[in-house]
Amino acid sequence: MFKKIFYSFALISIAFFSIRAQTVNKNADTVMILPFENTSNKAEFNWVGESFADSLSDLLRVPSLNVVSNQERKIIQQRLRVPLTTLPSLATSLKLAREAKASLLIAGKYNIVPAQGDTAATVSVTAKIIRVNEGRFLSEEFPDGRRITRDIILNDALGNLQTVEGQVAYQILYQRDKALPFSQNQFIETANKVPARAFEAYIKGLLTPEAELQTRENYFKNALRIFAEEKDGAIYAGAALELGHFYLNQRKHNEAIEYFSRVPQESSQYAEAAFYTGLIQWQQNNYEQALAVLRPLAEDLKLTSVYNTIGAIAVQASLAEKKNKGKSDALLTEGLGFLKKAADSAPDELNARFNYGFALFLNNNFAEASQQLRPVLAINSRDGESFFLLAKALEKSGDDTAADFDNQARRFLSENNRYAKLESDWKNSRIDGINLRIVQPPRKDFVSVVLIKKQAMPMQTPQSETETLLAQARTFYKNGSDDEAMAVLRKVLVSEPMSAEAYLLLGNIHLRRGDLEQSVSSLKTALFWDSQLINAHIALGKIFLEKRDCLQAKNYSVSALTIDAENQDALGLQRQVERCSK
Template sequence: MLSTLRSALLLFFFVFGSASAYAETLLILPFENTSRRPEYNWIGEGFSELFADLLEIPGLRTINPDERNLAYERVGVPSTAILTRATVIKIAEKANADLVLIGSYSVRGDGRDASISITARLIDIREGRLVGNEYSRGGQLSDLQKILGELAWTLLYRRNAALPFSRDQIVSRATAVPPAAFESYMKARLTADRQDKVRFLNRAVREAKERYPQAVFYLGQVLYQDGDFEEAVKWLEKISPEDPNYPEAAFYLGVSRNNIGEVDKALASFSGLMQRLPLYEVYNNAAAMYVKKGQVAQALPLFKSAAETAVRDMDVQFNYGYVMWQAGNFQGAVEQLKKVVERRQADGEAQYILGKSLAKLGRNQESAAAIDKAKRYLNQFANWETTGKIPVLVRIKPQFNKSAYYQLRRGSAQTGAADASRLTPADEALMRARGYFLANRDQEAINELNKVLQSSPDNAEAHLMLGRIYERRADYPNAVNTLKAAIFWNPRLTAAHVLLGRIYTLQNNCDQAKAHLKKALEIDSKNTDALALKRIIEANCDKR
């Protein structure tokens, strides 16, 4: 049934897909419990979880609850808060959503006689209007998943009556796990108590006879976060490569395997991820496993790539300097480790390896100064000096940038549908560039953006992103040129005006800074970045 539905969805995209290059993005917010019965609060989050799965079809991308919660954090709102319309719009903007699904529900009665009534509304954030009428459903609470499946079908059908799959197929997906397992899983998602989370998740997995991938993944993730790596491995390795959560599961699996001494298996996890999850944290961890296996030559290019990307991550910068020391490139090690100790003077390990590298170059006075600092900050200093045995010092990244991850997932999903939606090579390159940019992989982003601009020199977004990268690298002349190009092609590009204002302020060119601030505020007087620039200019220019 499921494979038939997927085939139908693919056919739908080819025949009825949106004419635009990108799918619309839908944010589903937790529905409000108006019955004032807190024992049913889990249902509100259940709407978000299940709709995020059911409404994800070619041409419509949904934002899952974890990605949604990142938007809540950016706005500074608790995920359990009752939202005003203004706050809904702010969260949607932070999540880059085009559409928002909101609603409420009320539960009446108890036990087998309990019933539920649901109201849902779809809002187009771009136009600030309600899409169609309200959607209403109701029935026995025991049929909750079926009701949600029927409501999902109605939402899809009203947007496009040419759906090539039936109501029964959507309902079948909605009811794929037993109701008791769904309830336990949603209660685990909501509770803040770690023991309760594990208890609810074990119950959900047991009730579904382990055929509940979301619950299996979340259980592995919670155990990982708790530091129970052996148990985490047992669950995370059950996630199949076809599962949407596989990249995240494989990352946690790699770290867990390293922490229980399974270096070969950890290397296999990270090596297999480098194409699918091209984040610097993955490259760093794969390189670290090579070092642990004594394969320094294989580690060097991976650490180099990670260090060039994560210029502000001192653990990654240390790793690159450390592995150059291991490889006998003492000059390179010195240059790299000096970056670390300039930012982290109390990093005893960095001071120690820096001192040893300087000694190899005959720079004895500098070496003595670094070793003296290592003696002050490194607890193991005496042991290392006495025995001459230095343990493997590579530093593992236990987490990765979630914003970059979701951007890459979004780009991969859209690129995977490229043939159907007839994306141009420039469209595909721009998608990849967005992912690389958020992952701080600047050079790869620049390569993709140059491809875009070769075929579409009027692409203002590409010029803007290129300007952001140059600004991040402190390459201000190139940043100014590319940002001016962005404004030439789109004079109302607020972000480009703000960036130029910041750069001109740094260069003490206050007249130009104020001119671009004025333009930015004319376009959007409430833009937070423009208002922040105004404060910077007032502090740096108006006092002169």
């Protein structure tokens, strides 16, 4: 099928898209990766195709490229009603990419030759890059005018699959930018962070239909076990999170909490795991435990559903607190704060607006409560509880229309004599029969959160360890102890090969030693991972000034001033460049 897709694609293409390294706009592209097609006719190897989509969506996440996550791609497929179990056609693939606002699409195929005797199983991979907006393959133009599309073709033992995925990621980035300052080995290292057998079990678990409960559960548990065995007891965050959701969907709350709680706090998936832990505690009426888990997440996640959930739980905790009025009032005030954020951030979200109106009502802010409840009824004109609360709020405010809304409340709360029960509670200064509205948010709400965290901390060691090492390296460099500084920086790059500051310090050390070529290489690598490092731009400008390459020096001078037009070192470089050009 893959061959047919590419063959037909070649026929409909008018011409290949031409690319030169010096004209690439590094900040413009967004890439989507499709599962690769299994051409071996062996269904037991279908997991490999999903593995490519999952791994590449992580490996390609570099500062110069936006990536549509694998989970986000699945959500888009479901929204467009494209089955996840079949490989979409080229036209459908382009439609998915455009829906995700992707400018690049990665598609591929693979063939598996099973193990025979002493010969290990092998995998052969072919991948292509498609320019979505132009509808053309990415190609390279040579000085003689020839245009060539280079397929990414790799062969290796199936046991080295993650190494192959690292090589594919490198080749994709290199085809896009020939000035890529990173080595292939660094991508291979990153790709192999998860032991191969654990990763295989995890991917197989993702591919197993939810109806096959036992099989799906076993795959994820195997992934956790293998990871722990090979990583000195460490937790495989992805597998733990999936098991938490697996048990939550079966309403096995204790088991769900057990696995959600295993997700390490430094993991980008921790916020999602903690949120659902809090949600379970709320469902079990453990309000204080729920709030203890959820409060720290509020500003971290900044999601309407999270603000609404925390606010509603705080208000419910206030209503449940019968002994300590001061504590009850404090919980109500806290709930009002969160619910206001929820209502303000999504005015059309009815549950958030209802909850905020209800909380204002409980706080005796009847005029403001009325303002929040009216829009709810404008959208849902059969909401008896909103009619009841609005009627009582207007009555307290002395509004003559209260009776009209009260009549509507009687009409829509007639079942099981609800109106009479609420009216009786109201006369006894209670509102026990109305619940706050919390809906379990879909997992897609957390996609953006996970992306932001992964971009901020790509495959990092804990921040404290990295910062400690970098601080040591800075001190050594400042004191002129270059050898000691370089030894520390090598430690940093072993655990965090994408540390821009480490490469900046290395570049400065090489520059101080007069090794200009090594300095240029390190400084360009620093800029690859953080293009806003103004000191790297300035240092490169000075190096090219020394080489009498005035054009390159001017380019780095301009880029430095773009970052900070008032930086004195950048202004000094600009003056030197002006003299160089004369």
